[in-house]
Amino acid sequence: MLVIDNLCAEIDGKQILKGLSLTVEAGSVHAIMGPNGAGKSTLSYVLAGRDGYEVTGGSVTFRGQDLLAMAPHERATAGMFLGLQYPVEIPGVSNLLFLRTALNAQRTLRGEAEASGAEFMKLAKAAAEQLGLPFDMMKRAVNQGFSGGEKKRNEMVQMHILQPWFAVLDETDSGLDIDALRVVSDGINALRGPDRAALLITHYQRLLDYVVPDQIHVLMDGRIVQSGGPELAHKLEAEGYSAIAA
Amino acid sequence: MSALPTRRQEAWRYSDLVAVARHWPVAVETIDVPAGATYSDIIRAADEGIRHLAITIGAGGTCRLTILDAGRSYGRIAIDVTLHDGADFQLGAILIGRGEQKIELVTTVRHIGVAATSRQIVRAVAGGTATTSYLGQVAVARTGQKTDASQSFKALLLNRGATANAKPELEIFADDVKCAHGATVGEIDAGALFYLTSRGVPPVQARALLTRAFLSDALDGLDEATTEALDAEITAILEASS
Numbered sequence: 001m002l003v004i005d006n007l008c009a010e011i012d013g014k015q016i017l018k019g020l021s022l023t024v025e026a027g028s029v030h031a032i033m034g035p036n037g038a039g040k041s042t043l044s045y046v047l048a049g050r051d052g053y054e055v056t057g058g059s060v061t062f063r064g065q066d067l068l069a070m071a072p073h074e075r076a077t078a079g080m081f082l083g084l085q086y087p088v089e090i091p092g093v094s095n096l097l098f099l100r101t102a103l104n105a106q107r108t109l110r111g112e113a114e115a116s117g118a119e120f121m122k123l124a125k126a127a128a129e130q131l132g133l134p135f136d137m138m139k140r141a142v143n144q145g146f147s148g149g150e151k152k153r154n155e156m157v158q159m160h161i162l163q164p165w166f167a168v169l170d171e172t173d174s175g176l177d178i179d180a181l182r183v184v185s186d187g188i189n190a191l192r193g194p195d196r197a198a199l200l201i202t203h204y205q206r207l208l209d210y211v212v213p214d215q216i217h218v219l220m221d222g223r224i225v226q227s228g229g230p231e232l233a234h235k236l237e238a239e240g241y242s243a244i245a246a
Numbered sequence: 247m248s249a250l251p252t253r254r255q256e257a258w259r260y261s262d263l264v265a266v267a268r269h270w271p272v273a274v275e276t277i278d279v280p281a282g283a284t285y286s287d288i289i290r291a292a293d294e295g296i297r298h299l300a301i302t303i304g305a306g307g308t309c310r311l312t313i314l315d316a317g318r319s320y321g322r323i324a325i326d327v328t329l330h331d332g333a334d335f336q337l338g339a340i341l342i343g344r345g346e347q348k349i350e351l352v353t354t355v356r357h358i359g360v361a362a363t364s365r366q367i368v369r370a371v372a373g374g375t376a377t378t379s380y381l382g383q384v385a386v387a388r389t390g391q392k393t394d395a396s397q398s399f400k401a402l403l404l405n406r407g408a409t410a411n412a413k414p415e416l417e418i419f420a421d422d423v424k425c426a427h428g429a430t431v432g433e434i435d436a437g438a439l440f441y442l443t444s445r446g447v448p449p450v451q452a453r454a455l456l457t458r459a460f461l462s463d464a465l466d467g468l469d470e471a472t473t474e475a476l477d478a479e480i481t482a483i484l485e486a487s488s
Contacts, residue, residue, distance in 0.1 A: 049444070050440050051440065072443040073446050073448045073449065084444075090441065092458075092459025098442070105446045162446070
């Protein structure tokens with residue numbers, strides 16, 4: 001599904017990723033944990049193709065395609081989804097318009113028929129209900145006036161409507177209360193399947209109790225320094241990253 | 247209004263005077279809104295030229311103008327408004343300049359009556375080496391007590407070579423008034439653009455969507471059908487230009 005090989009990337013001339021390699025197979029969920037400044041968010045932005053993140057070496061292959069050669073909207077259309085740590089507010093653009101535009105842009109680029117108004121509304125209603133986002137909020141400007149938790153739920157609503165093959169979820173659990181964490185986790189689990197995969201980026205083991213990953217990787221100073229099963233999260237929680245660095 | 251204006255005149259400083267000469271002199275169009283009457287109009291300006299409107303709104307009368315100024319090499323709309331007691335003037339204006347276009351809007355709103363209200367919302371977008379200019383004066387006479395006036399101008403520059411000029415001007419001779427004004431010039435938010443593209447929206451479409459959202463403030467308060475129709479026109483203009 002996703003093969004990252006020796007990836008190096010920098011921002012403003014400062015090297016952040018220093019030869020990161022990671023393979024995520026279809027049907028699996030991997031988690032990346034790591035201290036602040038390790039390069040977790042940089043990795044997610046590099047995968048999504050954000051401006052300002054310069055890849056200086058290595059390769060990323062996504063479902064057999066050269067991901068790094070694609071523009072952000074092409075990556076999304078190929079099935080890549082980034083759940084943002086800090087979802088952006090877009091005044092003047094309603095959530096529904098935003099999502100319908102995105103869904104239909106993807107469909108058009110894939111040569112599929114656009115969703116009709118009725119079809120889209122059905123999808124949007126089902127997704128909002130599943131993620132516990134009042135439908136009223138779908139009519140409001142994107143993320144404007146949303147609480148931290150509502151923004152994260154909204155990211156998951158988007159993921160459910162767009163149905164990506166691969167989701168990178170950057171600290172989707174931060175800012176969530178326990179109930180919201182459960183709802184969001186259920187939302188992530190609902191999209192697990194043999195043809196899909198996800199990469200969870202998180203600081204806390206808590207999320208991984210609800211969305212149990214197949215593998216956990218520890219990212220430090222721009223590289224994966226250790227990989228293991230779900231038990232690694234508990235070890236990290238108990239001993240901290242410094243135990244690994246030592 | 248017979249001598250050709252010069253660049254020394256503040257209201258003409260950013261004009262294309264060669265183009266102005268082609269349309270000089272300009273006939274003033276007068277609109278009288280009688281006391282208690284309601285007037286509204288949508289002005290679509292797409293051909294090179296200058297218009298000068300002089301609007302008088304009688305006591306308790308209301309006037310709402312919506313302007314969509316796009317697609318012309320040079321365009322200028324000047325509006326002089328005089329408000330009597332309790333009159334209301336609302337202007338929502340959208341200026342879209344591309345290529346080397348120069349689009350100007352000049353408003354002079356005179357509050358001579360008591361408790362009149364006025365609001366101008368002007369949104370401008372400039373790409374290429376286009377220039378959009380807004381000169382907006384609110385003049386409150388000694389007799390204009392309890393005036394409630396507001397003016398908001400925001401411009402979006404799509405390129406480094408594009409220009410937006412803003413000149414808000416308040417002239418107040420009454421002491422019990424509310425006059426608010428604001429002017430900003432900015433660019434498309436890079437974070438919002440990335441967000442849209444990361445969800446699969448091609449950049450051209452994403453920029454058009456963000457630009458239209460930015461401009462839509464000027465349509466605030468119009469009925470749904472009118473808003474939708476104007477929105478569609480604006481989208482067509484923005485997508486054609488990008």
